[in-house]
Amino acid sequence: MKKKTVLFLILASLIVLYAGTLAYAESPQASANRAINEAQDSIYSAYKSVAQADQAGGDVSNLVDQLNTAISLLEDAKDSYEQEDYSTANEKAVEAKNIAVTVEKNADDLRARANFTRSLQMIVIPIIVVLAVIFGFIFLKRGWKWLERKADEEFLEMEVVVPEEEEE
Amino acid sequence: MPKRRTEENLIFIAVAVSTMIVVSMLLYTSVTGPPRESFSVISILGPSGKAADYPTDVKVGETIDMYILVENHENRVEYYVVRFKLGDVNTVISDNQPATLSTRKTYQQILDDKEAWQFPLEVSINEKGDDHRLIFELWRYNENIGDIEYTGNWVQVWLDVG
Numbered sequence: 333m334k335k336k337t338v339l340f341l342i343l344a345s346l347i348v349l350y351a352g353t354l355a356y357a358e359s360p361q362a363s364a365n366r367a368i369n370e371a372q373d374s375i376y377s378a379y380k381s382v383a384q385a386d387q388a389g390g391d392v393s394n395l396v397d398q399l400n401t402a403i404s405l406l407e408d409a410k411d412s413y414e415q416e417d418y419s420t421a422n423e424k425a426v427e428a429k430n431i432a433v434t435v436e437k438n439a440d441d442l443r444a445r446a447n448f449t450r451s452l453q454m455i456v457i458p459i460i461v462v463l464a465v466i467f468g469f470i471f472l473k474r475g476w477k478w479l480e481r482k483a484d485e486e487f488l489e490m491e492v493v494v495p496e497e498e499e500e
Numbered sequence: 501m502p503k504r505r506t507e508e509n510l511i512f513i514a515v516a517v518s519t520m521i522v523v524s525m526l527l528y529t530s531v532t533g534p535p536r537e538s539f540s541v542i543s544i545l546g547p548s549g550k551a552a553d554y555p556t557d558v559k560v561g562e563t564i565d566m567y568i569l570v571e572n573h574e575n576r577v578e579y580y581v582v583r584f585k586l587g588d589v590n591t592v593i594s595d596n597q598p599a600t601l602s603t604r605k606t607y608q609q610i611l612d613d614k615e616a617w618q619f620p621l622e623v624s625i626n627e628k629g630d631d632h633r634l635i636f637e638l639w640r641y642n643e644n645i646g647d648i649e650y651t652g653n654w655v656q657v658w659l660d661v662g
Contacts, residue, residue, distance in 0.1 A: 472519065476515075
């Protein structure tokens with residue numbers, strides 16, 4: 333009797349454990365759907381970083397190409413999902429997400445570099461302008477003085493010419 | 501003589517200041533450039549890829565041979581989404597309000613500034629009838645709101661499906 337009770341309890345535990353696993357396990361359809369949503373979110377997030385890098389003055393053309401590849405993969409994943417090929421849909425969506433995550437990281441790096449270059453320009457350009465103004469001013473002043481001296485010399489070299497009177 | 505010098509110095513300062521103002525303005529213009537208008541474009545092209553020879557009659561289930569062209573002139577990178585909707589004479593759509601119809605197909609692409617994107621439609625209609633209205637709305641992702649928004653640009657083609 334005791335043996336039977338123990339056996340029953342073990343069996344019942346196994347059934348409960350199996351049912352629990354089934355309940356929590358994701359179906360291929362749900363898994364593909366989740367992967368597609370995650371890929372779309374990652375692409376939006378990566379685009380946000382790319383747009384920021386673009387506004388910071390970075391060259392984003394390469395990142396745009398990569399992100400468009402991710403979009404294309406996502407579209408393929410959606411098509412596969414509609415055709416109930418959940419395994420392919422999941423695979424393509426995961427690939428799209430991975431590309432988007434890489435693009436986001438690279439875009440963040442590019443934005444940081446572009447911001448640094450811009451900051452440098454903000455410091456260097458005013459210095460160049462100020463120096464150019466100072467040198468320009470000195471150059472103009474010297475040029476002006478040279479013109480003045482030349483005018484004075486010409487004035488001093490002037491001779492009074494008196495026309496000779498004709499003899500009558 | 502001192503009066504002449506003062507006068508000449510004043511002229512010099514006036515010339516120097518004017519020159520600096522002109523140079524600064526030229527520098528500013530060359531660095532910033534003239535202000536540019538920003539806009540997006542969506543258009544439908546015929547089977548030859550030109551804005552001509554649009555089909556007016558198709559058969560049920562037949563793939564419609566046309567292209568959509570999207571151009572980015574927003575002076576920045578843009579994430580565009582084209583939504584295809586099937587309407588009729590009663591469908592209401594405007595530059596402020598998209599059509600309240602379900603989206604049949606979505607196309608999306610990120611475009612660099614001044615970049616264009618042309619793609620084939622690859623759609624077919626399975627409902628017989630006259631005056632089918634193929635509507636293509638241009639949306640874009642707005643990173644500030646974290647969602648796509650209607651740009652107010654849309655195009656359409658009227659089709660009889662037999």
